Amino acid sequence: MAVAGVPLSVLSLAPIPQGRTAADALRATTEQARRAEEWNYLRFWVAEHHNMPAVASSATSILIGHLAGATSRIRVGSGGVMLPNHAPYIIAEQFGTLATLYPDRIDLGLGRAPGTDPWTARALHRDPSGGLDFPDQVAELRGYLAPPTPGRRVRAIPGEGTQVPVWLLGSSLFSARLAAREGLPFAFASHFAPDQLHAALEVYRREFRPSAELDRPHAMAGLNVMVADTDERARYEFSSVQQRVLSIVRGDIGMPPPVADIDALWTPAEAQAVGSMLREAVVGAPGTVRRGLLEFVERTGADELIVVSEPFDPAARLRSLELLAELWEL
Numbered sequence: 001m002a003v004a005g006v007p008l009s010v011l012s013l014a015p016i017p018q019g020r021t022a023a024d025a026l027r028a029t030t031e032q033a034r035r036a037e038e039w040n041y042l043r044f045w046v047a048e049h050h051n052m053p054a055v056a057s058s059a060t061s062i063l064i065g066h067l068a069g070a071t072s073r074i075r076v077g078s079g080g081v082m083l084p085n086h087a088p089y090i091i092a093e094q095f096g097t098l099a100t101l102y103p104d105r106i107d108l109g110l111g112r113a114p115g116t117d118p119w120t121a122r123a124l125h126r127d128p129s130g131g132l133d134f135p136d137q138v139a140e141l142r143g144y145l146a147p148p149t150p151g152r153r154v155r156a157i158p159g160e161g162t163q164v165p166v167w168l169l170g171s172s173l174f175s176a177r178l179a180a181r182e183g184l185p186f187a188f189a190s191h192f193a194p195d196q197l198h199a200a201l202e203v204y205r206r207e208f209r210p211s212a213e214l215d216r217p218h219a220m221a222g223l224n225v226m227v228a229d230t231d232e233r234a235r236y237e238f239s240s241v242q243q244r245v246l247s248i249v250r251g252d253i254g255m256p257p258p259v260a261d262i263d264a265l266w267t268p269a270e271a272q273a274v275g276s277m278l279r280e281a282v283v284g285a286p287g288t289v290r291r292g293l294l295e296f297v298e299r300t301g302a303d304e305l306i307v308v309s310e311p312f313d314p315a316a317r318l319r320s321l322e323l324l325a326e327l328w329e330l
Contacts, residue, residue, distance in 0.1 A: 003290070003328050006297050009043035009306040010036045010321065011079045011191070011222060014056035014063065017240075017255045017312045025056040026063070028314040033067045035318055037074035039325035043107060044071070045079030045306065051120040054244065054255040061094040068102040077107025079187065079222075079306065080169040083137050084112055085124050089156060092144035096159020109167040109187060110138060112175065135178055142166060165213070167220070176200040183211020191222035191308045192245070194280040201300060221302040224281035225293070225309050227323040228316070231284040236260065237320070238283045240312035245274045257312045286327040293328070 002008060014029040016022055033044045044067060048060040057063055060078050068076040081091055091108075099106045112134040114121045144156035145164050168179040168186050171193035179186035186204050190197040201219050208217040224241060228234035239258040246266055247254045259265065266274065282292035293305065309320040 002330055004294065004297055006302065007042040007304050008324065008328055008330060009045065009075075009220070009304060010041050011045050011047060011306045011308050012057065012310065013047050013049060013054075013308075015244075015255050015310050016054050016056050017314075018054075018257065022056040026066075028317070029056070029063075030067060030070050031314070032317060032321070033071055033074065033076070036321060037071045039322060040330035041074060041321070041325065042304070043075040043077060043306070045077045045107065045109060047079045048082050048085070048111075050085075050124065051117060052253050054247075054253050061091075061098065064106070065098055065101070068098065068105060073105070075105050075107055076102070077167075078109045080109030080111040080167070082113055083110045083141065084134060085114070085121075085126050088137050088141035089144060089154065092141050092156035092159040095164045096145060096156050096162045099162040099164045100158040106164055107167060108164045109169050110141075111169040113171075134174075138166070138168070138178070138182070170200065172196050173200050173203050176204040177207060180204045180207035180217070181209060183209050183214050185214060185218040185220065187220040187222065187306065189222050190280040191224050191306075192277055194277075197221065197280065197300065201302075205301075218303045219301070220304040220306050221280075221296070221300055222306045222308065223296060224278055224283075225289060225307040225320065225324060226281070226283045226311060227286060227289045227309070227320045227327070229285060229323075231288055234284045234288075234320075237311040237313070237316045238281070241281075241310065242274055242278065245277050246270060248277075249273045255312060286323050289324065290327045 012029050014025050016025040036044050046057040046060055046063050049055040050058050060081055064076050095108045144159050145162055147161045168175045168184050171189040188197055188200050205217045226234045226238040228237055236258050239262045242262055243256045249270055282289050311317055
């Protein structure tokens with residue numbers, strides 16, 4: 001039974017550490033999913049990103065199928081699919097196929113951000129509206145997954161009638177309002193964009209309309225978590241995550257190994273930028289992290305937490321998730 005009745009899930013980018021390959025990253029992510037299932041995490045989600053040398057989760061649907069096949073009961077899904085990058089019909093077919101192969105185990109988290117740079121967006125033939133018609137795309141996709149209706153000319157097969165659970169993801173008020181209006185579960189990306197966390201959750205709960213899918217609001221919040229045997233070791237391992245964010249700030253995305261003195265690597269302005277993006281991070285020994293998570297749950301009222309725990313070393317990644325499962329009593 002999870003502490004405070006709040007389940008834990010895992011979000012992965014299938015990170016490619018410096019000096020490693022995409023094959024290494026995918027093997028490590030598969031083992032991470034297997035162990036997350038063993039340790040009773042509720043979900044294991046992977047996120048769509050493109051043209052990023054440190055991220056191997058670009059073909060999100062394919063990776064979800066592989067991870068679902070490598071496990072037996074943990075829910076596997078997208079955190080998320082960036083819907084404006086795709087035709088809703090194709091996503092309905094892909095996730096309908098996944099749901100047919102792995103019944104009651106697939107989640108479809110949807111976002112509207114590019115998940116990439118402008119040049120790659122063009123290569124993806126991304127919807128030129130920039131996501132402004134995202135609500136229409138979500139409605140179209142959900143229609144393909146709904147039970148069959150007479151006269152429907154275009155059908156997703158597999159897909160039709162699977163009613164794959166749809167989540168809306170976001171880091172602003174836009175998706176919070178849409179999730180509330182449609183009566184869908186909502187996940188906020190506070191692990192990298194925490195500025196509007198509280199405002200988005202407040203809007204989502206205030207404006208929520210019950211639906212056939214959900215009778216009350218269900219809010220998930222993302223945060224970075226790094227657990228090790230000591231606070232000092234956790235801070236050391238987390239320095240690779242800080243460097244990863246620093247590389248985003250500098251426009252050169254990578255995943256370097258941890259360092260003993262992170263302050264030697266950045267300017268004061270860069271330290272402030274990284275600290276702002278990672279301020280919803282909980283780092284330390286088990287007791288420290290338990291207190292931090294309880295404070296976060298009390299402050300946000302989150303119904304579920306999804307954690308990113310991806311230091312440079314895959315062994316440290318697994319140890320962090322194992323300790324987290326123990327301290328949260330999964």
